[in-house]
Amino acid sequence: MYRRSILTILAGMLMLFCGLSNGQEDMAEDIVIRTVMVTDAVSASQFFNDRNWIPSDGSASEIIDLASYFRLFQEWAGIPVTGELDQTTMDKMNSPKCGNPDFGTSGHQISARRKRFTTLGRTWPQNHLTWYLEGTTTDLSRNVIRVNWLWPFSSLTFEEVFTPNADILVNFYRLEHGDGNSFDGPGSVLAHAFSPGFGRGGDMHFDDDETFTASTGINLQQVAVHEIGHSLGLGHSSDQSAIMAAFYAYRQNFALGNDDIAGIQSLYGPPTSNPVTRPPVTQPRTTAPTTTAPTPPRTLPRISCNGEFDASVESFDGNVYFFQGDMVFKVQRDFTIAPGFPTQISAELPGAPDYIDAAFLWVVASNQKYLYVFKGNFYWRFFNGIPSAGYPRQISLWGIPGNIDGAFRWPGNRRIYFFKDDKYYRYNTMSYRIDNGYPQPLSRWNNVAHPISSVLDWEDNTYFFTGQYYQIFFNSQFSAASPAPTAQAWLGCETEGLRVGTTMSPTDDDDDDDNTGLSNVPSLFVIFVTSVLGTWLHISS
Ligand SMILES: [Ca+2]
Ligand SMILES: [Ca+2]
Numbered sequence: 224m225y226r227r228s229i230l231t232i233l234a235g236m237l238m239l240f241c242g243l244s245n246g247q248e249d250m251a252e253d254i255v256i257r258t259v260m261v262t263d264a265v266s267a268s269q270f271f272n273d274r275n276w277i278p279s280d281g282s283a284s285e286i287i288d289l290a291s292y293f294r295l296f297q298e299w300a301g302i303p304v305t306g307e308l309d310q311t312t313m314d315k316m317n318s319p320k321c322g323n324p325d326f327g328t329s330g331h332q333i334s335a336r337r338k339r340f341t342t343l344g345r346t347w348p349q350n351h352l353t354w355y356l357e358g359t360t361t362d363l364s365r366n367v368i369r370v371n372w373l374w375p376f377s378s379l380t381f382e383e384v385f386t387p388n389a390d391i392l393v394n395f396y397r398l399e400h401g402d403g404n405s406f407d408g409p410g411s412v413l414a415h416a417f418s419p420g421f422g423r424g425g426d427m428h429f430d431d432d433e434t435f436t437a438s439t440g441i442n443l444q445q446v447a448v449h450e451i452g453h454s455l456g457l458g459h460s461s462d463q464s465a466i467m468a469a470f471y472a473y474r475q476n477f478a479l480g481n482d483d484i485a486g487i488q489s490l491y492g493p494p495t496s497n498p499v500t501r502p503p504v505t506q507p508r509t510t511a512p513t514t515t516a517p518t519p520p521r522t523l524p525r526i527s528c529n530g531e532f533d534a535s536v537e538s539f540d541g542n543v544y545f546f547q548g549d550m551v552f553k554v555q556r557d558f559t560i561a562p563g564f565p566t567q568i569s570a571e572l573p574g575a576p577d578y579i580d581a582a583f584l585w586v587v588a589s590n591q592k593y594l595y596v597f598k599g600n601f602y603w604r605f606f607n608g609i610p611s612a613g614y615p616r617q618i619s620l621w622g623i624p625g626n627i628d629g630a631f632r633w634p635g636n637r638r639i640y641f642f643k644d645d646k647y648y649r650y651n652t653m654s655y656r657i658d659n660g661y662p663q664p665l666s667r668w669n670n671v672a673h674p675i676s677s678v679l680d681w682e683d684n685t686y687f688f689t690g691q692y693y694q695i696f697f698n699s700q701f702s703a704a705s706p707a708p709t710a711q712a713w714l715g716c717e718t719e720g721l722r723v724g725t726t727m728s729p730t731d732d733d734d735d736d737d738n739t740g741l742s743n744v745p746s747l748f749v750i751f752v753t754s755v756l757g758t759w760l761h762i763s764s
């Protein structure tokens with residue numbers, strides 16, 4: 224049996240050597256060559272070899288004492304130390320985990336007994352990093368994938384970009400995907416990431432055979448925060464409570480631990496007390512993407528790409544209208560522009576004015592939808608796209624002032640929300656009047672910048688648009704993410720269309736009073752773990 228395991232180890236070393244000498248796999252030493260289900264001593268020795276417990280730099284003796292490795296692993300993983308491949312050990316080895324090795328090429332380190340973080344020996348020379356979501360999964364919508372999963376607590380700053388010329392590319396793959404580090408189907412390995420460097424350096428890959436979630440199960444954000452730790456230069460921690468521990472388990476209260484923070488600060492130092500905005504320093508990528516070519520940017524009328532819209536609302540067919548001057552865009556659920564758009568507002572909604580203030584959709588039934596359009600002191604109504612007779616009418620019929628900024632109807636509590644300047648009004652569609660106690664300060668919507676340009680109720684979350692930026696407001700958390708450029712995310716515009724240097728910081732309001740009504744309703748929404756996000760917002764504001 225041990226003779227076979229030695230052969231396996233030698234074969235593994237040979238494969239690793241071939242991979243390195245190839246030249247194209249310049250980052251291959253970061254990542255496991257293959258993965259196996261551990262069922263016996265042979266596959267266990269492969270596990271130790273793949274994950275760099277046994278030195279892969281040629282310094283290993285040819286005969287290994289497998290029992291001593293079981294003891295080291297059991298101690299490291301925090302399970303009973305028996306020195307044998309018992310069921311607990313086998314289960315642990317086969318449980319969901321990161322695909323990166325647990326140690327460097329010189330094998331298991333004595334320091335692993337100190338229960339702390341490890342580093343990969345590479346760091347980014349610049350403190351400002353760019354990342355690009357190159358590919359997505361059908362498990363989650365693009366906007367959920369794009370939540371802020373980046374690491375606070377260090378001097379690093381991050382910027383999402385919309386071209387592949389980024390420091391960190393994020394993608395989803397199945398099985399063999401061109402980097403010599405195959406995924407393994409459902410279960411076991413969930414993801415892997417490359418340590419800092421050019422080409423694939425810093426890139427994160429997720430195993431698309433997993434079902435990623437925004438709640439319990441394989442939570443994408445929790446896996447991603449671990450993987451980006453590797454992208455920044457951290458290895459696996461022997462502190463099993465750390466995010467950088469190799470094995471994955473869903474955490475109810477998800478946050479970076481002290482060990483993770485100590486690790487990242489050992490590489491990049493603590494956050495600068497007065498952050499300066501640095502220009503992005505992005506090196507040309509030396510390795511072309513091998514599996515998924517980025518889709519070329521679509522050519523759109525210049526008018527769209529400033530991303531400033533007067534109003535946004537769900538359309539009759541379940542897509543999204545964006546109004547801008549005398550034009551209207553229809554963005555489809557896959558974030559492409561519907562054929563025939565943009566077009567004149569008067570062509571899409573006969574009788575509606577240009578330069579509207581706000582709009583909302585009232586869905587009575589799937590075949591009965593009323594679209595309300597507001598401008599100045601008047602409003603118009605369209606039933607299933609057909610203008611209703613007798614309009615426009617006076618906005619005062621709603622009990623609100625003229626010239627509002629935005630409006631949406633939330634089906635969760637059958638209320639209509641009207642926003643103006645730093646206040647909002649809540650209209651009760653059962654009593655046909657504004658609820659008592661309104662208007663309320665807009666600051667109750669945690670972290671939303673104001674005054675807003677428009678607001679949209681869309682797929683379980685609320686989107687606030689201000690100038691050229693938008694913020695996802697997580698209904699289940701009742702808090703907003705950092706602003707992101709509207710034109711790039713919603714219209715697929717290129718960077719050039721955006722004004723350079725425009726920044727916006729979210730307001731920081733700790734008022735978590737839930738009188739707005741949304742958070743009183745039993746959660747119809749995706750539960751999203753945003754403790755890291757929340758901390759990030761706090762720090763960045
Ligand atoms: Ca897998
Ligand atoms: Ca508006």
Ligand SMILES: [Zn+2]
Binds near residue numbers: 321322449450453468
């Ligand atoms: Zn890992």
Ligand SMILES: [Zn+2]
Binds near residue numbers: 396
């Ligand atoms: Zn990969």
